[in-house]
Amino acid sequence: MDDTPRTRPPALGALHAGADRLAFAMSCEDRTGSLLATLAASKPGGRLLELGTGVGVGAAWLLHGMTADASLLSVEMNPDVQAVAARHLGDDPRLTLTVASADRWLDTYSGPPFDLAYVDCRPGKFHRLGDLLGFLRPGALYVVDDLLPQATWPDDHQPRVDRFLADTPEQPNIQSTTLCWASGLMVAVRR
Numbered sequence: 001m002d003d004t005p006r007t008r009p010p011a012l013g014a015l016h017a018g019a020d021r022l023a024f025a026m027s028c029e030d031r032t033g034s035l036l037a038t039l040a041a042s043k044p045g046g047r048l049l050e051l052g053t054g055v056g057v058g059a060a061w062l063l064h065g066m067t068a069d070a071s072l073l074s075v076e077m078n079p080d081v082q083a084v085a086a087r088h089l090g091d092d093p094r095l096t097l098t099v100a101s102a103d104r105w106l107d108t109y110s111g112p113p114f115d116l117a118y119v120d121c122r123p124g125k126f127h128r129l130g131d132l133l134g135f136l137r138p139g140a141l142y143v144v145d146d147l148l149p150q151a152t153w154p155d156d157h158q159p160r161v162d163r164f165l166a167d168t169p170e171q172p173n174i175q176s177t178t179l180c181w182a183s184g185l186m187v188a189v190r191r
């Protein structure tokens, strides 16, 4: 079986070129992106959230799967990397890019709940998971990747991931599945 995605978002080449120019090596891989697009397609008209935009590769895949009336809010603390996403995806009216620390965003968000959250930075994943889940409506999807060892991890990161993998399935308000596939994923549904 070849699980290489057959279709890719048109902006992907430009986004990866922008990442190379910034020596940014943390974009999601194609198989993860394809799963994100598939899950995004399951939420017609949905409100989607990404914490940790990077250069916009994950956002491009989410937009690829979303319906025309869905929306995506993507939060990133580094304006230089998010500027790449703004350059190549910014014309899409479904996308709102916000420069902010995810902790600050979690402290201040007061809008309607989300139908899907792709959490790709520490807040909402390795800490403050409960706060993030509080912003999801029942039935919403919660997706994280990079749970298998990555070359970019700092030395002290493995115990953080181990705790997440041990504790998250015990949360009473989500049903989760871990996948030893691509970079290592968890897909969960908010009960």
Ligand SMILES: C[S@@+](CC[C@H](N)C(=O)[O-])C[C@H]1O[C@@H](n2cnc3c(N)ncnc32)[C@H](O)[C@@H]1O
Binding pocket: 026, 027, 028, 050, 051, 052, 053, 054, 055, 056, 057, 058, 059, 075, 076, 077, 078, 081, 100, 101, 102, 103, 120, 121, 122, 123
């Ligand atoms: C793994 S990369 C994101 C990749 C992107 N989601 C994708 O799928 O291509 C993580 C990003 O989160 C950002 N980040 C890290 N900590 C953050 C925080 N506390 N608040 C907001 N962004 C953060 C980093 O600057 C980095 O761009």
